[in-house]
Each structure stands twice: as C-alpha cells, then as structure tokens.
Amino acid sequence: MQIKKVAVLGGSGFVGSAVVAKLAASGYLVTVLTRRYDSAKHLILLPNVSLLECNILDYHALNSALRGMDAVINLVGILHQSRRASFNTMHHQLPAQLAKVCADLGIKRLLHMSSLQASSTAPSQYLRSKAAGESALLALKSQLNITIFKPSIIFGRGDRFINLFATLIKFLPVILLAKPNARFQPIWVEDVASCFVNSLQNSATYGQSYELAGPTDYTFRELVQKVMHTLGLQRPIIGLNDTLSYAQAFMMELLPIKLMSRDNVRSMEIDSVSQHPIPAILGVQPTALEAVIAEYLVDKTSRGAYDRFRSIAAR
Numbered sequence: 001m002q003i004k005k006v007a008v009l010g011g012s013g014f015v016g017s018a019v020v021a022k023l024a025a026s027g028y029l030v031t032v033l034t035r036r037y038d039s040a041k042h043l044i045l046l047p048n049v050s051l052l053e054c055n056i057l058d059y060h061a062l063n064s065a066l067r068g069m070d071a072v073i074n075l076v077g078i079l080h081q082s083r084r085a086s087f088n089t090m091h092h093q094l095p096a097q098l099a100k101v102c103a104d105l106g107i108k109r110l111l112h113m114s115s116l117q118a119s120s121t122a123p124s125q126y127l128r129s130k131a132a133g134e135s136a137l138l139a140l141k142s143q144l145n146i147t148i149f150k151p152s153i154i155f156g157r158g159d160r161f162i163n164l165f166a167t168l169i170k171f172l173p174v175i176l177l178a179k180p181n182a183r184f185q186p187i188w189v190e191d192v193a194s195c196f197v198n199s200l201q202n203s204a205t206y207g208q209s210y211e212l213a214g215p216t217d218y219t220f221r222e223l224v225q226k227v228m229h230t231l232g233l234q235r236p237i238i239g240l241n242d243t244l245s246y247a248q249a250f251m252m253e254l255l256p257i258k259l260m261s262r263d264n265v266r267s268m269e270i271d272s273v274s275q276h277p278i279p280a281i282l283g284v285q286p287t288a289l290e291a292v293i294a295e296y297l298v299d300k301t302s303r304g305a306y307d308r309f310r311s312i313a314a315r
C-alpha cells in the first residue's frame, strides 16, 4: 500500500520536529497531534503539515484524530515523571492504546520510538516502561506492521543533553558530574529522522527493532569535555561516586526545573552503547558529533554571541 497520510504523536518535540520536516520534504501529508497548538506552531510553515489538538490519552479522541491515516509515528516520551504524566502512562499505556486504535481503524503501519537498553530488567523505571511499551506493541505484531527504534542519546540543534551542559559550563565554575564513567554513543537527530522516514514504506523493516547509535562512544566525562572544548571554556570536572551521584540527583529533584533525577542516574547504570551498526537497509551512515556540534552550539560560544549582537546591531 502506498503511504501518503502520516500522523505523528510527539511531532512538536526535539526529535519530532526533525522527523516532521523530513516527512514533509519527502512529500507526505503530515498531521501532528499535539496537546497545545502553541507547542507545535513552529511546524506550520512546513509544506503539507497540519496540526491537530488532541488528548492522545483518550481512546475516542485518538480514534477520531487518526481516522483516514495511512501510518502513525509515535515519538511521545518523557524523561521525568510528574503528577500529570507517569512513565507507565506515557511509555506503556499510550503505545498499547495507540496500537489498539490502529488495529481498530485498519491502519497497519506504526513506527515507534523506544530507547537503547530498554528492558524489563533495566535499573530505571524509564527504561522498564519503554520495554513494557515495546512488548505491548509487539503483542499486536500479527495485525500491524510495526518498526521500533531504540536510540542512545540524541544530539542536534535544540537537544536537551548537550545544550544543558553547554549552559551549565558557561555559568558554573566547577562541574560536579554524576556517573562520569557512564558511556553513551550519541546519534545525530537528522540521522534518527532519516531512519524513520526511510523505513516508513520499506516492508523489510516490518516487525523489526533497530538500535540507533552514532559512530563513537564516549564516557560522560569525555562528552562534557567535548562541549567545553567546543565552547572554548575550561572548567574543572569533579566526578561523583555513586552515593554522591544519587544525592546530587535527589537535590535536583527538589528544584522547580527538572535537570536530573535519581531515575536518570539509574538509567546510567548501564552503558547506552550498541554492538550493532545501523543496518544498511535504513540508509544512514551516522554522523559524528564532532561534525556538527560547533555549528549548533554556535550561539553559546562568545564568538557566536558576538556575531549575533553584530547582526542585530546592523539591522
């Protein structure tokens, strides 16, 4: 079947915006389901993209929003639980309900975002809930053509991870780093988006799960050093032992802005690295962090800030 109309859940987010832009550029008619029109309005200038406010946790609302679609992409995810949204609701119940709606409406194609190292025995609730979501989807494998993607951390313009450390490095004299030896294999957001778009109509990817990791693995400390190098700043990094890592995360949970939780530290108990290169079928040669980091952190460097002021002054 030729896929034309694609609904994206979580399309307003960091990864979602890249996926939606690539879908639009490839000629798909894209509908982004969002809780609030305002969070997704940066997408309306893209050709063939429309926004639909929807409570995706309500079966009937989701059913009516997805009617007439040829495929659905689910990119909804949270890093921190709140009173309104738990890992179980967002990572397990939502995909389970989404798969049911797709089956009920006869929408066969479903692409879903999980996470590298998601497993029922993983140390964090985040990773266990992602695994529960995968299982719920795969239970409907005989009725749906499902593809699951499991990335390590994702970098690119607007990412949370690298940008958070760039901001902390700028403002703090010393970096107290939890789990400094935890390993990551970061992948570029544009490569992740290409994997989704390239697999959409490729039947060989039906029923498959793909780990997505970049070309290099780094310790947490090495990643922070790379950010410092890019910004042209030097800060001492003090690696915290496990007890202090959890104590720091506990203190951060008390802040109004969620930076790091104990569950995030638990996720780092296992390295977010993959033994499997991205398969050729996805058509992506992963891009190195070093190839793009300077370009997307440019506003955070003093040179970048200077150029920005200069261009504003010249206006």
Ligand SMILES: NC(=O)c1ccc[n+]([C@@H]2O[C@H](COP(=O)([O-])OP(=O)(O)OC[C@H]3O[C@@H](n4cnc5c(N)ncnc54)[C@H](OP(=O)(O)O)[C@@H]3O)[C@@H](O)[C@H]2O)c1
Pocket: 009, 010, 011, 012, 013, 014, 015, 016, 033, 034, 035, 036, 039, 040, 056, 075, 076, 077, 078, 084, 085, 090, 113, 114, 115, 116, 151, 152, 153, 154, 155, 160, 161
């Ligand atoms: N970024 C990474 O490094 C990384 C690594 C591994 C896996 N992932 C996974 O990739 C996916 C996308 O991540 P991201 O970094 O793009 O996240 P993001 O920028 O926070 O976007 C998440 C999206 O989920 C939707 N969402 C969040 N909370 C919701 C709620 N309570 N109810 C309904 N919708 C909600 C939001 O849509 P609206 O606000 O428009 O409703 C938002 O667009 C997630 O599943 C995440 O777990 C990300």
